[in-house]
Amino acid sequence: MATHTGGLTGTHEEAATGTGPATAVRPAAVRTRKLVRRFGDRNVLKELDLTLAQGEFTALLGRSGSGKSTLLRAVARLDHTVEGSGELTVPDRVSLSFQDSRLLPWLRVLDNVVLGLRGPQAHERGLTALAEVGLEGRDRSWPHELSGGEQQRAALARALVREPELLLADEPFGALDALTRIRMHGLLRELYERHRPAVLLVTHDVDEAVELADRVLVLEDGLISVDLAVDLPGPRSRRDPRFQEYRDTLLNALGVTQPHTTYEEKETHVPHA
Numbered sequence: 146m147a148t149h150t151g152g153l154t155g156t157h158e159e160a161a162t163g164t165g166p167a168t169a170v171r172p173a174a175v176r177t178r179k180l181v182r183r184f185g186d187r188n189v190l191k192e193l194d195l196t197l198a199q200g201e202f203t204a205l206l207g208r209s210g211s212g213k214s215t216l217l218r219a220v221a222r223l224d225h226t227v228e229g230s231g232e233l234t235v236p237d238r239v240s241l242s243f244q245d246s247r248l249l250p251w252l253r254v255l256d257n258v259v260l261g262l263r264g265p266q267a268h269e270r271g272l273t274a275l276a277e278v279g280l281e282g283r284d285r286s287w288p289h290e291l292s293g294g295e296q297q298r299a300a301l302a303r304a305l306v307r308e309p310e311l312l313l314a315d316e317p318f319g320a321l322d323a324l325t326r327i328r329m330h331g332l333l334r335e336l337y338e339r340h341r342p343a344v345l346l347v348t349h350d351v352d353e354a355v356e357l358a359d360r361v362l363v364l365e366d367g368l369i370s371v372d373l374a375v376d377l378p379g380p381r382s383r384r385d386p387r388f389q390e391y392r393d394t395l396l397n398a399l400g401v402t403q404p405h406t407t408y409e410e411k412e413t414h415v416p417h418a
């Protein structure tokens with residue numbers, strides 16, 4: 146985003162007040178105030194404040210178990226426990242995308258994409274969405290006839306055909322091989338540029354976050370600990386020294402000193418594009 150300044154823009158306090166440059170630019174798509182989620186005596190979200198601007202692409206990083214999915218579920222209004230805990234404002238049209246494409250196996254690909262859509266244009270819109278994600282001619286296929294990457298493409302088509310104001314994606318590429326993943330990054334960014342929903346992408350992959358997002362948040366100890374504006378022109382190259390600076394900043398914030406790509410040891414190393 147042009148108005149972002151780059152560099153670490155916030156600490157707990159600054160990010161929590163929502164006064165940083167990343168949030169001052171456009172009207173809010175998502176706003177949480179003092180969101181709390183406890184599991185037993187474990188406080189996973191601790192009065193968490195978050196503002197996502199309309200049309201802003203934000204990535205959310207954090208160690209395993211830090212509460213990323215919990216936050217996403219809260220914003221998706223899938224977690225009614227959290228709703229009463231504080232203020233939560235989200236747009237009407239929200240689409241979700243997960244690591245598992247969650248296509249219904251008994252429906253053909255097009256029927257999955259348009260499931261729940263009403264109106265005479267639904268069929269056409271579904272076909273257009275499939276073409277947009279490179280699945281032209283696969284509308285009559287069954288989900289099991291698609292590769293993992295193709296299934297994720299279909300899931301993206303299903304998400305975008307609803308013209309969401311907010312796209313919530315929980316590690317959507319986590320199960321894909323490295324090459325497919327890199328291709329999907331390009332596709333997601335392209336679709337984002339065209340449709341401009343606000344995006345909240347949960348990922349374990351620091352490179353993925355810097356490559357795709359205009360703002361990267363780190364969730365730590367129940368709060369947003371880092372709010373980093375990524376001011377890099379597209380297409381972004383992982384070899385760009387400024388890309389590496391952002392990556393190192395985030396890895397440091399995550400407490401990782403080794404300059405490798407991901408901070409989850411179990412994750413596959415993603416080669417540089």
Ligand SMILES: Nc1ncnc2c1ncn2[C@@H]1O[C@H](COP(=O)(O)OP(=O)(O)OP(=O)(O)O)[C@@H](O)[C@H]1O
Pocket residue numbers: 184189207208209210211212213214215216
């Ligand atoms: N339904 C639940 N019941 C009890 N504890 C839960 C439940 N859901 C999540 N938790 C706990 O809340 C914490 C945060 O979980 P969450 O899945 O949000 O983390 P995460 O950051 O998305 O982790 P990962 O990166 O490993 O996917 C974890 O300690 C988890 O065990």
